Amino acid sequence: MGRPMQVARYWRHFKEKYRLIGGKCKSCGHVHFPKRPVCPECGSQEIEEFQFSGKGKVVSWTIVRNPPSGYEYYKPYPIALVELEEGPVVLAQLTDVDPEEIDFGMEVEMVTRKVREFEEDGIILYGYKFRPPIK
Amino acid sequence: MRKPVIIGVGLTPVGEHWRLALRDLAVEALLNAMEDAGVDKVDSLYVGNMASGSFVEQENLGALIADWAGLGNIPAVKVEAACASGGAAVQEGVKAVMSGLEDVVAVVGVEKMTDAWPSDATRYLAYAADAEWELFHGVSFVALNALAMRLYMKEYGYTEEDLALFAVNAHTNGAKNPYAMFKKPITVETVMKSPYVADPLKLFDASPIADGAAAVIITTEEKAKEFVDKAKMVEVAGMGRAIDTINLANRKEFLFLRAAKVAAERAYKMAGIEVKDIDFFEVHDAFTVMAALSLESIGAAERGKGAMLAKEGQIAIDGDYPIQTLGGLKARGHPVGATGVYQTVEAVWQLRGEAPNQVPDAEIGLTQNIGGTGSNITVTILRRV
Numbered sequence: 325m326g327r328p329m330q331v332a333r334y335w336r337h338f339k340e341k342y343r344l345i346g347g348k349c350k351s352c353g354h355v356h357f358p359k360r361p362v363c364p365e366c367g368s369q370e371i372e373e374f375q376f377s378g379k380g381k382v383v384s385w386t387i388v389r390n391p392p393s394g395y396e397y398y399k400p401y402p403i404a405l406v407e408l409e410e411g412p413v414v415l416a417q418l419t420d421v422d423p424e425e426i427d428f429g430m431e432v433e434m435v436t437r438k439v440r441e442f443e444e445d446g447i448i449l450y451g452y453k454f455r456p457p458i459k
Numbered sequence: 460m461r462k463p464v465i466i467g468v469g470l471t472p473v474g475e476h477w478r479l480a481l482r483d484l485a486v487e488a489l490l491n492a493m494e495d496a497g498v499d500k501v502d503s504l505y506v507g508n509m510a511s512g513s514f515v516e517q518e519n520l521g522a523l524i525a526d527w528a529g530l531g532n533i534p535a536v537k538v539e540a541a542c543a544s545g546g547a548a549v550q551e552g553v554k555a556v557m558s559g560l561e562d563v564v565a566v567v568g569v570e571k572m573t574d575a576w577p578s579d580a581t582r583y584l585a586y587a588a589d590a591e592w593e594l595f596h597g598v599s600f601v602a603l604n605a606l607a608m609r610l611y612m613k614e615y616g617y618t619e620e621d622l623a624l625f626a627v628n629a630h631t632n633g634a635k636n637p638y639a640m641f642k643k644p645i646t647v648e649t650v651m652k653s654p655y656v657a658d659p660l661k662l663f664d665a666s667p668i669a670d671g672a673a674a675v676i677i678t679t680e681e682k683a684k685e686f687v688d689k690a691k692m693v694e695v696a697g698m699g700r701a702i703d704t705i706n707l708a709n710r711k712e713f714l715f716l717r718a719a720k721v722a723a724e725r726a727y728k729m730a731g732i733e734v735k736d737i738d739f740f741e742v743h744d745a746f747t748v749m750a751a752l753s754l755e756s757i758g759a760a761e762r763g764k765g766a767m768l769a770k771e772g773q774i775a776i777d778g779d780y781p782i783q784t785l786g787g788l789k790a791r792g793h794p795v796g797a798t799g800v801y802q803t804v805e806a807v808w809q810l811r812g813e814a815p816n817q818v819p820d821a822e823i824g825l826t827q828n829i830g831g832t833g834s835n836i837t838v839t840i841l842r843r844v
Contacts, residue, residue, distance in 0.1 A: 337591060356709070358592055364709070384713070386605035386657040388597060392582035395597035403598050405606055405708055415606075415708040416596050428613060439596065451595065 467496025545799025633786020
């Protein structure tokens, strides 16, 4: 994979990936993540930014043991579908958790973590992961 | 509209073809199909392929394959719909014939996957998912299916052993298919003893990375008489295709393939049939759970009952809902962009009465080909002429 334009490719998603900002339809009020140009519920193109709380529950999960290239360093790692408090579901890695502890409906909260490093002199990607809440 | 019929089929065995390049596989299958149909030239070529640019650094497959097969200056393009590329290419070929624009059309599905490192192959397959919102997080295609598998077992009370029955059935049937990658029956224990790839999904719940090519020749019923006897003609009676959200997390339901339902309904309507009229099903069992979800989404089973068909033995050749009659993706192998064309070839064998694992008196067959995690699906109905 070529390198020169990698930075811009990830930079344009900082808002979503660092802060969990998605979209809300001004017409029907539907909230979604990531933000889309067209509301998937009513078709309106009037979409504004929406800040999610970052709280959610595990819908399903798996342990990735044979990852795609570029993620070998982290294996094995848990990935889950997380239903956010506001409704939408997002896919993300779980972190700071023992795989045995993961269960249906487990409460989690969003944290910012390193997702991937590219090779020497390459960029480092950060983004949202989810962990059991710190009490 | 003109009635489209398939008059020739050709294929290579599925496997790890270290000595053969993508073009070698495609040309072999294509020339076999032309020979089977008795045609020496075609009006156009449609190539089903998912990721040749990533796997072998080769795009522009229309020109490559038509050129190397000596087809002359015909129109030729690649059709891409992830793992449903083969099914989509067949449907594009059928559309060209039905429209009247082209009279004799060749379709070849090809994928050469073993030239890539396994972890790179895992990455390229994940390109069919949403790059920014799925692959970014390190998810593999297997992992996406594992998320569905875990939910399916919880929602309907099935075990890993229950789903393993789909793999057992596929290997039982694949053992009879000389073109299958795995020609050895397995047991539930084989599946259960295989290592987790993405829990609860095990190695034997998944189809293998493979190379292969399959081809069909399509023409009109009228024109077909110039080339073959009626016994060799198989009608493409109905077809449908639909998409769903590319990102699994954005799906309204995780355990229902909405795109398969829509595609199947379109295909049934066009063919003027109901699901009960179908004698066998070549569904997209890239993962065992997908076989169950496919049966439910196309209406062969109620929601949550897909795996019951396996438990009751109804998916076997002598059952009411025979599936994967030549091994399916699981045992025949899954060279992604070629798979939909392999399914078509196998359905043609059944309908001509030439299958090594023959469904008795088969008159109508269905092929269902899934791209992405249920995001791009084709359903095609084939009928004996």
